[in-house]
Amino acid sequence: xxxxxxxxxxxxxxxLVEDSVLFGRVIESALRKAGYxxxxxxxxxxxxxxxxxxxxxxxxxxxDMPGMNGFHFRQAVxxxxxxxxxxxxxxxxxxxxxxxxEGLNMYALDFINKETPIPVIVSKLNNIIKSLENEHxxxxxxxxxxxxxxxxxxxxxxxxxxxxxxxxxxxxxxxGYPGGDFIDFVRVDNRYCFAFLGDIMGKKWKAxxxxxxxxxxxxxxxxxxxxxxxxxxxxxxxxxxxxxxxDESLQxxxxxxxxxxxxxxxxxxxxxxxxxxxLIGFKTANQRIATVQSSGLLLGLLEEGLxxxxxxxxxPGDQLAIFTDGMIDIPDKNSKKSDYPFFVEKIRPYLGQxxxxxxxxxxxxxxIDDSNQLxxxxxxxxxxx
Amino acid sequence: MILSxxxxxxxxxxxxxxxxxxxxNADQFKEEMITLMVxxxxxxxxxxxxxxxxxxxxxxxxxxxxxxxxxxxxxIYLVALKPDVHNLLTLIRMDKVFRIFKDxxxxxETLS
Numbered sequence: 001x002x003x004x005x006x007x008x009x010x011x012x013x014x015x016l017v018e019d020s021v022l023f024g025r026v027i028e029s030a031l032r033k034a035g036y037x038x039x040x041x042x043x044x045x046x047x048x049x050x051x052x053x054x055x056x057x058x059x060x061x062x063x064d065m066p067g068m069n070g071f072h073f074r075q076a077v078x079x080x081x082x083x084x085x086x087x088x089x090x091x092x093x094x095x096x097x098x099x100x101x102e103g104l105n106m107y108a109l110d111f112i113n114k115e116t117p118i119p120v121i122v123s124k125l126n127n128i129i130k131s132l133e134n135e136h137x138x139x140x141x142x143x144x145x146x147x148x149x150x151x152x153x154x155x156x157x158x159x160x161x162x163x164x165x166x167x168x169x170x171x172x173x174x175x176g177y178p179g180g181d182f183i184d185f186v187r188v189d190n191r192y193c194f195a196f197l198g199d200i201m202g203k204k205w206k207a208x209x210x211x212x213x214x215x216x217x218x219x220x221x222x223x224x225x226x227x228x229x230x231x232x233x234x235x236x237x238x239x240x241x242x243x244x245x246x247d248e249s250l251q252x253x254x255x256x257x258x259x260x261x262x263x264x265x266x267x268x269x270x271x272x273x274x275x276x277x278x279l280i281g282f283k284t285a286n287q288r289i290a291t292v293q294s295s296g297l298l299l300g301l302l303e304e305g306l307x308x309x310x311x312x313x314x315x316p317g318d319q320l321a322i323f324t325d326g327m328i329d330i331p332d333k334n335s336k337k338s339d340y341p342f343f344v345e346k347i348r349p350y351l352g353q354x355x356x357x358x359x360x361x362x363x364x365x366x367x368i369d370d371s372n373q374l375x376x377x378x379x380x381x382x383x384x385x
Numbered sequence: 386m387i388l389s390x391x392x393x394x395x396x397x398x399x400x401x402x403x404x405x406x407x408x409x410n411a412d413q414f415k416e417e418m419i420t421l422m423v424x425x426x427x428x429x430x431x432x433x434x435x436x437x438x439x440x441x442x443x444x445x446x447x448x449x450x451x452x453x454x455x456x457x458x459x460x461i462y463l464v465a466l467k468p469d470v471h472n473l474l475t476l477i478r479m480d481k482v483f484r485i486f487k488d489x490x491x492x493x494e495t496l497s
Binding site: 054340 | 386404405408438442444448449472477479482
């Protein structure tokens with residue numbers, strides 16, 4: 001069973017289009033009190049401008065406005081495929097039956113009379129939002145069941161065992177959706193094991209859908225190279241990249257990839273990266289951390305991907321962390337930022353200990369939740385024993 | 386519109402208006418960039434002066450624009466990247482495929 005928690009009931013943003021400043025302010029304040037974010041706009045054209053840069057969860061519009069009235073505004077919204085699916089409600093003092101019918105025929109969810117007491121208006125809007133949310137949850141659940149039935153997994157259920165190494169991994173999809181991160185391990189024999197981590201650019205279902213195309217190519221390329229006893233990671237990644245560049249169905253889809261090969265006989269870790277974040281390596285001898293950066297470009301970017309290969313000689317106690325950008329994207333004041341050094345600092349205190357990954361899970365990863373997660377987050381953590 | 390554009394000496398200077406370059410405006414950015422190229426731009430200098438955060442969906446659109454331009458000999462330069470955005474692009478080697486400059490002026494100087 002793929003574990004996808006349900007998406008959260010996040011703060012909903014409502015766009016209120018109302019030319020009467022006083023009434024607009026009253027409703028705005030009532031909605032804010034009810035826990036919504038509310039953006040007030042005093043005209044249809046102004047609201048359309050706003051909608052070109054911001055997508056609210058619900059639009060409430062007056063009917064009687066100078067210039068563009070509510071129906072014309074609604075028609076303009078319906079004409080624009082980027083915004084025509086945003087739930088829409090009329091809030092107006094015009095309650096003539098034929099007008100109400102005309103409004104509802106324009107796919108408005110409700111036609112609320114302005115004379116209705118404010119608490120009742122808020123309660124009606126609450127119900128509309130709740131029922132939309134329930135419908136959304138139902139659809140997501142059905143998709144999850146379908147994905148589960150197809151047995152398509154982009155994250156394995158357990159880590160492989162390899163003599164001399166301990167391998168851990170962790171993954172959390174953005175807001176509980178399956179996304180574009182993927183992890184897999186290919187254990188060749190008692191000596192070699194491949195591990196890889198990738199991130200299809202994009203979010204949610206769209207990215208998730210393409211993970212399987214990428215995963216198939218990566219798995220196949222690795223298998224062919226194993227058959228040929230060719231373990232040059234840069235060449236493997238170059239082959240994968242070529243396949244992806246040639247595949248028209250994957251045109252314009254890009255992915256990062258960190259590919260490593262663990263050699264239990266020599267204790268070496270071979271590494272080639274494609275547009276991935278630098279790995280974090282911990283050396284027990286000097287108790288220092290160092291980042292390991294590859295030169296390769298994202299898979300699917302250019303046919304010549306500039307892939308290099310590196311060999312990391314790991315001594316007992318040495319550790320290596322490989323992760324995706326969901327780990328470094330964090331909320332910052334009212335915005336967001338990508339902060340690689342921040343993540344390094346976060347895990348630094350727990351490196352070099354006997355149960356490092358347990359500690360990282362307990363003190364860093366468990367703190368990643370819907371309030372602060374901005375993208376799929378995944379990590380593979382390797383310890384040399 | 387997510388881009389405000391002006392043409393200076395045959396170069397399209399485009400400024401991303403959004404503070405967050407993300408999933409919600411990535412497709413629009415891609416479409417506007419491709420429209421600029423279809424309309425004959427040979428060099429687009431994209432300013433990130435307003436952008437605090439760029440997510441992978443938007444990066445994807447940026448690369449799609451680059452890939453559209455490459456076979457048509459259309460260049461895309463990036464300017465005015467804030468430190469966090471610049472760091473991210475460097476970390477994932479985007480600096481190898483885009484020319485990055487401090488600002489529009491510096492980008493224009495390389496042309497003369």
